[in-house]
Amino acid sequence: MSGHASNEINANVGWDGKGSPFSVGYGKLMMWFFLVSDALTFGAFLIAYGFTRYSYGGAWPIGEETFDALPLVHGSYPLAYVALMTFILIISSVTMVLGVEAGHRMDRKGVTKWMLATILGGLIFVGSQAWEWSHFIHGTKFGRVELSDGSVATAKGEFGKINSFEVVKPGEHFTEVGELITNENISEEDGDLMHAFQHAAAKRHLSGSAGAMMITLHDGTVAKINKEADKDLQLIIKSAGTQYAASSPADESTRIHEEEGSVALYYEALSKGNVVYGANLQQNEYGPQAYGQFFFFVTGFHGFHVSIGILLNIIIFLNVLKGTYHKRGHYEMVEKGGLYWHFVDLVWVFVFTFFYLI
Amino acid sequence: MDQRDDIIEYSLYNHHSEKEGKKLRKKIWKVTLILSIVTAVEVFLGALVKQGSEMWLTVKVLFVLLTLLKAGYIVLTFMHLGDEKKTLKWIILLPYLIFMLYLIFIGLTEGASVGVKN
Numbered sequence: 001m002s003g004h005a006s007n008e009i010n011a012n013v014g015w016d017g018k019g020s021p022f023s024v025g026y027g028k029l030m031m032w033f034f035l036v037s038d039a040l041t042f043g044a045f046l047i048a049y050g051f052t053r054y055s056y057g058g059a060w061p062i063g064e065e066t067f068d069a070l071p072l073v074h075g076s077y078p079l080a081y082v083a084l085m086t087f088i089l090i091i092s093s094v095t096m097v098l099g100v101e102a103g104h105r106m107d108r109k110g111v112t113k114w115m116l117a118t119i120l121g122g123l124i125f126v127g128s129q130a131w132e133w134s135h136f137i138h139g140t141k142f143g144r145v146e147l148s149d150g151s152v153a154t155a156k157g158e159f160g161k162i163n164s165f166e167v168v169k170p171g172e173h174f175t176e177v178g179e180l181i182t183n184e185n186i187s188e189e190d191g192d193l194m195h196a197f198q199h200a201a202a203k204r205h206l207s208g209s210a211g212a213m214m215i216t217l218h219d220g221t222v223a224k225i226n227k228e229a230d231k232d233l234q235l236i237i238k239s240a241g242t243q244y245a246a247s248s249p250a251d252e253s254t255r256i257h258e259e260e261g262s263v264a265l266y267y268e269a270l271s272k273g274n275v276v277y278g279a280n281l282q283q284n285e286y287g288p289q290a291y292g293q294f295f296f297f298v299t300g301f302h303g304f305h306v307s308i309g310i311l312l313n314i315i316i317f318l319n320v321l322k323g324t325y326h327k328r329g330h331y332e333m334v335e336k337g338g339l340y341w342h343f344v345d346l347v348w349v350f351v352f353t354f355f356y357l358i
Numbered sequence: 359m360d361q362r363d364d365i366i367e368y369s370l371y372n373h374h375s376e377k378e379g380k381k382l383r384k385k386i387w388k389v390t391l392i393l394s395i396v397t398a399v400e401v402f403l404g405a406l407v408k409q410g411s412e413m414w415l416t417v418k419v420l421f422v423l424l425t426l427l428k429a430g431y432i433v434l435t436f437m438h439l440g441d442e443k444k445t446l447k448w449i450i451l452l453p454y455l456i457f458m459l460y461l462i463f464i465g466l467t468e469g470a471s472v473g474v475k476n
Contacts, residue, residue: 022446025372032450043458051465055472062409083401087394094390097436101382104374250411330372342436346429353425357404358418 031336035343038305042347045301046354049294059239061287062249063356065154069135076156082356085128086348089306092121093345096313100338103331108320111334115317118341122310129303136286136295139278143198144238144285145269151241153256154285155266160228162193168214171221181223189218197225204273210263213271235262238287295355302351305344312337389435396424 022029053060064078071081095117102110142155165181167174173187183192190196196217200206205216213225235256237247247254256262269275276285284292316337325331374382400421407417434440439447 021443022449023443024446029446032446036450036454039454040457043454044461047458047461047465051469051472054469064404064409078405079401083397086397090390090393090397093432093436094386097386098383101379101386104372105376105379106373248410250408250414332372339437342432345436346432349425349428349432353400353421357400357421 025332027336028332028339031339035339038343039347042298042302042350045294045298046350049298049354052290052294056288056290058246059152059288061238061291063358065156065236065249066286067132067356071131074158079356081128081132082352085125085132086352088121088125088128089345089348092118092125093342095121096338096341100331100335103325103334106326106331108323108326111320111325111331112317115313115320115334119310119313119317122306122313122341126303126306126310129299129306133296133299137278137280139285141194141198142233142266143201143275143277145235145266146274147235147237147241147244147265147269148272149241149243151237151244151246152239153235153237153244155233155235155262156255157233158231160230162197163226163228165193165196165215165217165221165223165225167221167223169222171217172219173217174219174221174223181217181221187217187219198277201270201275202273202277206271206273208267208271210267213267230263233258233262233266235266298351298355302344302347305347309337309341309344312340385435389431393428393431396428400424 067082068076068078069081070077095114099111099114099118102114140155141159142157144152144154146152163182165186167177167179167181170177174181181193186192186196190199197206197215200215200217206213208214211227211229213227214222215225216222234252237244237254237256240246244256245254247256256265276283278285279292279295281289281293281296283289286292316333319325319333320331325333403417403420407413439450
């Protein structure tokens with residue numbers, strides 16, 4: 001692993017100072033220079049993020065509130081998923097460095113094994129990031145609402161299941177009053193009950209109050225919503241209005257609970273269409289527009305780096321299989337690929353801290 | 359491949375023995391353990407201490423320090439910059455640190471001048 005030469009180099013071929021001041025190969029030196037410039041780019045992104053966040057004061061989203069979902073299970077597990085992603089990337093960095101070590105012993109079998117493990121780790125990481133993005137874009141079941149006094153709130157709690165829509169005024173598809181619309185017979189345009197509900201809320205096609213909501217579907221059908229009650233609905237005020245003060249993240253009693261009328265407030269906002277679900281580049285339910293843009297840009301740019309890293313690792317892996325480096329007499333290419341791969345891990349360590357923890 | 363005498367091929371001499379390898383692998387697993395524990399501690403603290411609580415500032419500073427510790431292990435051990443020649447080590451690290459510290463300084467000073475907007 002030591003980078004410097006163990007043999008004397010012929011002084012006639014050295015630099016003017018008779019020898020290289022760095023004692024490393026050209027490729028490795030250039031990889032380091034590239035990584036420094038790339039690190040400046042990521043450093044600038046994160047500092048710009050911090051600067052922007054600071055200028056928004058307390059309205060910025062909080063990591064453990066925003067990222068608390070896991071695939072396939074319900075409930076709140078703050079930061080569990082990103083912690084898992086971080087761990088996967090660290091482990092793939094370890095398998096990479098073990099591959100580099102095997103290369104220094106000319107152990108072709110070892111390099112093959114560890115390179116394969118590194119590629120798998122990278123693929124799992126990118127897959128995890130895809131799930132996280134998808135979850136971020138689709139958003140929560142509650143979304144973010146603007147209450148009647150102008151305050152903006154996100155919601156926590158368990159969203160009551162929507163069982164069916166009961167036709168009140170027939171439309172094009174559903175012609176019978178009293179007909180039950182379920183996920184089985186809902187029109188393709190409406191997708192499923194939940195999708196239809198969120199779509200209608202955002203388009204001001206909901207009316208009524210909590211427990212007695214009406215929905216207007218794509219075909220003009222007006223239906224009563226049969227929905228179970230939400231459990232423990234809490235509104236977290238992100239920016240204050242004329243009546244409600246901003247909730248403190250440190251104190252859950254500053255949220256609006258069911259006893260203080262969170263349900264009525266929430267469904268009043270829905271019936272007025274004052275709701276945002278999920279995230280895109282224009283708006284997101286988690287916080288200011290800039291937050292979503294930074295999230296997509298910084299984690300996206302990192303994910304792009306990981307993807308390129310996987311591609312480089314696959315190319316190097318194929319060359320290891322072919323024996324290219326064995327014939328060359330050294331596995332420096334594995335080392336250079338390794339430097340890039342560790343750098344990707346390094347960037348994630350910082351993204352993890354500044355995006356999710358702080 | 360024949361060795362060309364106009365190219366200094368350091369990489370050819372960049373090998374180590376089975377014995378040295380064993381020592382290195384031990385070091386790699388030690389660093390792995392440290393990185394995993396530090397990450398676990400960070401997540402635990404993040405879930406435990408709420409933002410805006412009295413402890414938050416301390417935890418925030420701790421997060422940054424732990425992150426720098428992890429970065430140090432990754433750069434010096436995994437990227438083995440710690441084993442390179444001193445000249446190379448500082449040629450990589452110094453310009454980066456100078457630029458970043460300057461940018462952080464600018465961000466902190468100017469950041470305070472940007473008003474709260476919602």
